[in-house]
Amino acid sequence: MARELWEGNQAIAEAAIRVGLEAYFGYPITPQNEILEWMSKRLPELGRAFVQAEAELGAINMVYGAACTGARVMTSSSSPGISLMMEGLSYIAGTEVPMVLVNVMRGGPGLGNIAPSQADYNQICKGGGHGDYHPIVLAPASIQEAVDLMPVAFDLAEKYLNICCLLIDGSIGQMMEPVELPEMRPVVRKDYPWAVNGAKGRPRRILTSIYLDPPEEEKTNLRLLKRWQEAQEKEIRYKEYFIEDAEFIVIGFGTAGRVALSAVRAARAQGIKVGLFRPITVAPFPYKRVAELAQQVSAFLVTEMNAGQMLEDVRLAVNGSVPIEFYGRLGGVVPFPDEILSEIQRVAKAKLSADADPVANWMKRMEMVAR
Amino acid sequence: MARELWEGNQAIAEAAIRVGLEAYFGYPITPQNEILEWMSKRLPELGRAFVQAEAELGAINMVYGAACTGARVMTSSSSPGISLMMEGLSYIAGTEVPMVLVNVMRGGPGLGNIAPSQADYNQICKGGGHGDYHPIVLAPASIQEAVDLMPVAFDLAEKYLNICCLLIDGSIGQMMEPVELPEMRPVVRKDYPWAVNGAKGRPRRILTSIYLDPPEEEKTNLRLLKRWQEAQEKEIRYKEYFIEDAEFIVIGFGTAGRVALSAVRAARAQGIKVGLFRPITVAPFPYKRVAELAQQVSAFLVTEMNAGQMLEDVRLAVNGSVPIEFYGRLGGVVPFPDEILSEIQRVAKAKLSADADPVANWMKRMEMVAR
Amino acid sequence: MQTELILSGFGGQGIMFAGQVLSYAAMDVGKQVTWIPSYGPEMRGGTANCTVVIADEEIGSPVVKNPDVALVMNLPSLDKYEPLVKPGGMLVINESMVDRGARRDDITVVTVPCSEIAEEIGSIKMANMVAVGALLSGLKELTVADVEAALNAHMPGRHKHLLPKNIEAIHKGYEYAKAHTVAAR
Amino acid sequence: MQTELILSGFGGQGIMFAGQVLSYAAMDVGKQVTWIPSYGPEMRGGTANCTVVIADEEIGSPVVKNPDVALVMNLPSLDKYEPLVKPGGMLVINESMVDRGARRDDITVVTVPCSEIAEEIGSIKMANMVAVGALLSGLKELTVADVEAALNAHMPGRHKHLLPKNIEAIHKGYEYAKAHTVAAR
C-alpha cells in the first residue's frame, strides 16, 4: 500500500480497525482524543461497536465484558484516565482475557499538563493495579512502528490471555509521518474455548477473578507467571543502532529513544564510538540482551522522559558489571538532541563508578542547570 | 499505659484517633472493615469527621479535600479498593498535601480472596498512579509496631507533604496481640502556610496539581524528588536479628518477615549462622544498609507473600555482589515457618551464582512442589 | 520458650472466645501472645479455628503447622489436627461431638464430654470453657487461677453475670481432664 | 542529509497547513519527513508553530532547537526564532505582520509582504501559501513543482476549487523571494 501522511492517534485507531477491532470503549482525554473521535466515526459505519463511556472506569469494565465474549477489543486514554483503570486491569489480568490498551502519556503527576511524557512506565510495567500480574508493554518510537505493532499487540494479548499495552506519548500521538497502513482484514470472532457466548451445545462457562481458596489463587498466580516467563523468552523486541563497535551505549525507549538517535548520530559524526539500544518491548524487558551488551561496553547512558523508571530495569540487567549514567527530563519536557549529545560527550570523557547512584548524580547536574 | 489485647484493625484505628486524626473517609472492604466500623463509632462521639463514602474513589477525593485544609486525615482499604484510589493518590502527591493511607492487603489480582497477601508492594512503592511520585511506605510486622508507627506516619506525611502508607495484610489486621496504645492527644489543627482555610487577613491560597507549562511541572517534579531524596537519607527504618555473625541473611517485610523470624530461630537452634533483616520502611528502601550487609555475607534469601516484588529492590541494593535466592507464596497463602526453614537449610548448603535468576529458580521448585 | 495451641470446631461453639480467654491470661501473666483466627472458605457456618502462641520472647509466626496443643470440638477438627500435633504434644477431644477416640499414642490425649458437663452446669454454651479447663490440665504456661483472673479482669460488664458459670465450667473441665488423661507412651 | 524547518505565527494564519503541505511534498518525492505541532500554553489563540524535518534516512528527533529554516509570520515568532536559526540557515519573514527587519547577517533573510501579495491574489487567507513559495526559493529539498504536485494529490476534494489560488500564491511568493533575498554574509 502507498504511504500516506497520518497523525499518530488516527493512524493507530485506523490500524486497529483494519486488523479486526470489533469494539472500542473510551472516554475523551487530551492528547488522545483523536483516537476516540476516529473510532466514533469509523466503527458505526462499519457496523462495529463504539461507546463513549461515562468515564474510564466504565470504559475499562465495558472492555472487560467485551473481552469475555472473545471479541477483539481495545480502549485508549492518557495518564490520569489510565490510573482510573487500575482496578479493572487487575480484574482483566486475573480473569485471563485479552485486551489492548493504548496509553498516550502526558505530564504528571495529578492533572499535570498535556505535554509528552514517559512517567507512566512503572505504573504499567511494575504494578498499577493490585496483585501479581504483568501486562505486555510495547513502546513504539514512530507512527509506522506503532501501526506495525497494532496487530502484534492483539496477537500477543490473545496468545498470552493478557493485557497488551501500547505505551506512547503525546508527541507520537499528535505528530504526522508518512505511514503504510495494513490492508483491511475481515472481522473474525474466534470461538475461544473460554469465551462466554451462550451455553448452546456445550457446558456453561464462567469467567471470574475470584479464588476464595488461597491455594487455588496461588495456582492461578503461577499460571500467569508461567505465561509471563514464556513471553519473556519469546517476545522480546528491540532495535539497535551503531552497536557493533560501540564503546558505550545509550538506552532509551519511545520518543526519548528517537531523540537519542539524533544525538548518537551527531556524536558519531564527532568520532565518539557510541551506540543506541531502543527497547520495543519494555515489558518483558530485554534483560538478557542488555546483560550481553554489558559484556561489550564500558558504560550505559539511560535517557528517559521521567525520573529514571526504566533505569531500574537496566540496572537489574547490568547487575553492577559496568557503570550506568542517567539523563531525564520531567513533567512534559521533551529533551532536544543536543542535550543528550552533551551527555554523551560527558560520559565519553568521565571516569565512572558502577556503584554510583545515577539518579543522585543526574539530580546534581539538573540543579546546576538550575531552571 | 497497660497492655491490652487488641485486634490489629481496631488498634490501628484507635491509635490514629489518639494521635489527632481529625477526619476519616472510607468504604467497607474485607479484611479491614473493623477500621471503618471503629471510626464510625468513635469519631462522631468525639465530634470529629467520619464519612462512609460512596466508594473508594469518593473516599480518596474526600481525603484530598480534607488534606488541603491542613487537617490530619486518613483512609483505609484493601487491594481492589486501593487500586481505585490511584488517580486520587497521584493528584494528592502532585498537590503536595499530606495524608495517611492504610492498605490491608488481600489475595489478588482481581477480586481474588480475603486472605493475607503482600502483592501490592510494587503498586504503592513503584508506581500505582501516573507520573513520578513516591509515597512513603511503612510495613509493620506486629500490631504494636503498627500502633507505634501511626504517629510516625502522620508526622512523615506532614514533614514531606506526601502520602504515607501503612502496608499490612489481613493477618496483622485481624489477629490479636497485647498492645500499648498512645495516650489520647488533643487535636490541634496546624495552620500550615499552604492550607486552604479561608483567605482572611492573608493572600488567597490555591492548591492544584496542574502545571500547564512543562518547565513548571518539571520544577515541581524535582521538588518532589528532592524531598524524596531527603526522606531516603533520614527516614530509613529496619530491624535486624542475629546479624553480627550471620553468614547469610533472610530478608522479608511485614508478616513474611515475622514468619521468617521463627524459621531463623529454628535454623540457629540447628547451628546455621543465618540472620534476618526486616525492612520497616520499604519505601524509601534501606538500599545502603543492604549494600553494607552484602559486604558481610555470602548470600541473601528474600521471602515474600508475592512473586518477588521487594526482591527487585534487594537486587538493586546488592547490585550483583552476592547471590540472592527467593521464596514466595502467592494469592493469599501464608508460609509456615518450616517452609522457610527448609529454604534456609537449602541455601546454607547450595552453591549459588550471583547471575542466576532467583524467580526462575523458585518457580522450578514451586512446580516440583506441584500443588 | 514458646507454646503453640490450635483450637478448632464449628462456628458457634465459642472456639474464638476460648482462644481469647487463654490469650488474656497469657498477657496478664506477662507473656507474649498472639491470637489469630482462620475461617473456612465458607464465609458463614463451617469450621472455625484459631491459633494461640504463648512465648517469653518476641513472637515470630502467629500461624503454626504443628501445634504443641490441639483442642478439637468436632470430628472434622479431630481428623484435621490429630496428625499435626507435635510428638509429645497434647490433644484435647470434645467427646460429645466426636464418635471416635484418638489414634496416636505418641501424644497426651484428654477426652472430655464437654457438652454433657456443660449441660450439668446448666448451659450448653459453657462447653468451650469446659474444654479450656481440660486444656489447662496439661498446659505448663497457665494455671486455672491465671485464667480465672483474666476472665475477671477482661469480661465485658454486660457478661459479668456469666462469670461464675464460666469459672465453674473451667474447674469441672480441669478436674475431669486430670482424671481422664492418657499420657503419651 | 536532514533539513529542519520551523514555521511559526498566530493561530489561524494557516501555519499548520503550510507545514503539512511541505510534508506531503517531501513524502511524495520519497523522503522521510516528520511534522509536529506545538501550541502555546494558551489552549486557544496565542502563537502556534510546527516543526518539519525532511531527511533521507530514519528521522530521529522530530523537534529541533536550531532549525535550518525558520518561517515567521508575526513579531513574537521573529523574536523567538531569529536567534535560533543555524548559522548559514534561512529566515523567511512575513513583512506584513512585522515592523522590524532581521538583525542577523550570518543567515539568508527573505522578507515578503505575504498578506499584501495574498490580497492581490484576492484572498488574505493565501498568505501562508505565499510564505511557502518564498520558503521554497531557498530550499534545496523541494521544488515549487513538487509542492504543486503534492497539493494536487492530497488536497481534499471539498477544497480542490482553491487549488489554483494556492498555486498562484506559491508562485508569487517564490518569485518575490527570488528578487528580495539577502544572502548570508
Place this chain on the structure above:
Amino acid sequence: MATLMVPENLVYERPHAFTDAPTHYCPGCTHGVAHRLIAEVLEEMNLTERTIGVAPVGCAVFAYNYFDTDFVEAAHGRAPAMATGIKRCLPDHIVFTYQGDGDLASIGMGEIVHAAARGENITVIFINNANYGMTGGQMAPTTLPGMKTTSSPDGRDVETQGYPIRMAEMLATLDGAGYVVRRSLHDPANIRKAKKAIRTAFEVQERKLGFSMVELLSTCPSNWNLTPVESLKWLEEHMIPFFPLGDYKVAPAIAAAKI
C-alpha cells in the same frame, strides 16, 4: 403419600435453569427466592442457552455457581458496564446483571445511571436489602433513617450520613429507562408479582425495548439479627413504607407491546 409422587402429579420442582449446587446464602435469605424466580423465567422463556449473567460483588458474588448459563463476575459496582460490553458484542444474546444495593446504588451509581440513560438493552435485577450483607452489615445507600448497622452503630443519622436513595424512582426520570419497577419478596402474593415483573423485564430485553430494572426488596436475616420469618415482617413493616412498591417507568413502547 408416596403414590402421589408420580410425574403426572408434579406441580412444582426445582427449576432446570439451576445447577445442582446448593447456595451459600444464609438460611432464609431471600436472595435465594430472587435466584429461583430468575431461573424459572429463564427456563420458561427458554433462554438459558443464550443468556449471559453478570454477577456482582456482594453476597451474590457466587451467583454464577447456581445458574446453568454462561456467567461473568464483575468488579464491585461495574456490572452494568461489563454487561454493556457483552451486549454490544452479542446483541442477540440476553444479558442480565444481579446487583445488591451497595454494588448498584453506592459504588456503582455512575455505571447504572449511564446504562439506563443509554437505554442499554440489558436487564438489571436489583436486590435492596438495606445494608451491605457480605462485608458484615454496614450502612448502604438504602439503609433506613435511624437504622443501626455496623457502620451506623447509633442508627443512621441523616444529618451526617445522609438520606436513603430510592433508585427506581431516580432512574425512572431518565429517558433511556424502558421498564423500571419495584417489587418485594416478603410473601407469596408479592413473590408472584415479583416474578411477573422479572418476566416482563426479560421480555423487554428480548424485544429490544431498552433498559429494564426490577428492584426487589429483600431480607438479610444474618445482619438484621432477626429470624428469617421475623425478617419478612420487618421488611413489610419498615422497608415498604419507605420504598413503595410499584411501576415507576413503563415506556409507551412497552405498554403497547402488552407484555
Place this chain on the structure above:
Amino acid sequence: MATLMVPENLVYERPHAFTDAPTHYCPGCTHGVAHRLIAEVLEEMNLTERTIGVAPVGCAVFAYNYFDTDFVEAAHGRAPAMATGIKRCLPDHIVFTYQGDGDLASIGMGEIVHAAARGENITVIFINNANYGMTGGQMAPTTLPGMKTTSSPDGRDVETQGYPIRMAEMLATLDGAGYVVRRSLHDPANIRKAKKAIRTAFEVQERKLGFSMVELLSTCPSNWNLTPVESLKWLEEHMIPFFPLGDYKVAPAIAAAKI
C-alpha cells in the same frame, strides 16, 4: 461624557471578588457570565474571606485564577467529594464547586448523586453547555439528540449513544437535595434570574439547609461553531425546550426561610 465618570454615578463595576486576571475563556463564552454572577454574590454576601472554591477539570479548570478566594483544583468529576472533605473539616466555611456537564454528569455522576443524597451542605454551580468544551467538543451526557459533536459526528444517535440526562430533575428526586434549580444565561432577564438563584443557593448553605445546586444553561461558541450572539439564540431555541428552566426542588425548610 467624562464628567459622567465620577464615583457617585457608578452603577456597575467589575466585582471586587474577582482578581485582576483576564479569563482564558473563548470570546463570548458564558462561563464568564457565570463567573461574574458568582463573584457578585460572594461580594454582596461578604463571603470571600471564608469561601473555598473547588474547580473542575474542564474549561473552568483555571477558575481558581479568577476568584479572590481560596481555591482547590479537583480531579475530573470528583469536585463534590473534594468539597465534602473540605466542608467536613471547615463546617463554618462556604464551599462551592463549579462543574461542567462532562465533569458533573458523566464521570462525576457517583459523586454528585451521593453528595446530594447526603444532603452535603455545599453549593454546586453546574454549567450545562451540551458538550465537552475543553477537550474539543465531544458528546456530553447533555448533548441533544441528533446534535453533531466530535464524538457523534453524524449527530447523537439515541439508539446507540443514549439519551441526554436532565440532572436537575434527577437530583430533585433525592431527599438530601435542598435546593435544585435550572436557569439560563442567554439574555439579561435570565441572567438576573440566574443570579438570584445563585444567591439563594449560597444562602441555603450559609443557613446550613443542605445541598444546593444551580444548573446554568451556557454557551460554547467555539465548539458549536457559532458566533457568541448566534450561540445565545441556539441555546434559547434548542436547549431550553429540552432542559426546561425552573425550580425542581425547594425543600420546605428553604421555602419557609423565605430566602
Place this chain on the structure above:
Amino acid sequence: MPAKGTIEVNDLYCKGCELCVDACPPKVLALDMERLTPKGYHPAHIVKDGCTGCAICALVCPDAAITVYREVTKAAAPVAAGG
C-alpha cells in the same frame, strides 16, 4: 373438597429456615428436630395430613428445596409457577 397433595424436601438444599413452615396455609409443615441435613440443619417435613399441594411452600423457599405433587389436573399448576 380440598385437593390432595404432598411435598418432598431435598436435604441437600434445605437450610431449615422455616419460611415454608410459616407460609404453609394448612400449617402441615414443621422442622424435623430428629434429623440433621449433611450441612447440619433440621430440614422441613410434613407433620400432618392436609397438604393441598398448593405449592406456596415452594414459592417461598429460598433454596428451591421443595418438590410439590398434587392429585388434580395440571390446570392449576401455573399458580405454583407464579406465571
Place this chain on the structure above:
Amino acid sequence: MPAKGTIEVNDLYCKGCELCVDACPPKVLALDMERLTPKGYHPAHIVKDGCTGCAICALVCPDAAITVYREVTKAAAPVAAGG
C-alpha cells in the same frame, strides 16, 4: 426623559465578543475596528449618544470588562447588580 449614562470598556478584559453590542437597548455600542486590544481583539465602545446607563451591557459581558456610570440617584442601581 431617559437617564444619561456612559460606559468604560477595559481593554485588558474585552474580547470583542459583541454580546454587549447585541444586548444594548439603545444600540449605541459597536466594536472599534480601528483598535486592537493587547490580546488582539477589537474592543467594544460607544458609537453614538443615547446610553442610558442601564448596565445591560455589563450584565451580559462575560469578561466583566464594562464599568457603567449613570447620572441619576443610586436607587436604580441594584437593577444592574441584578439583586
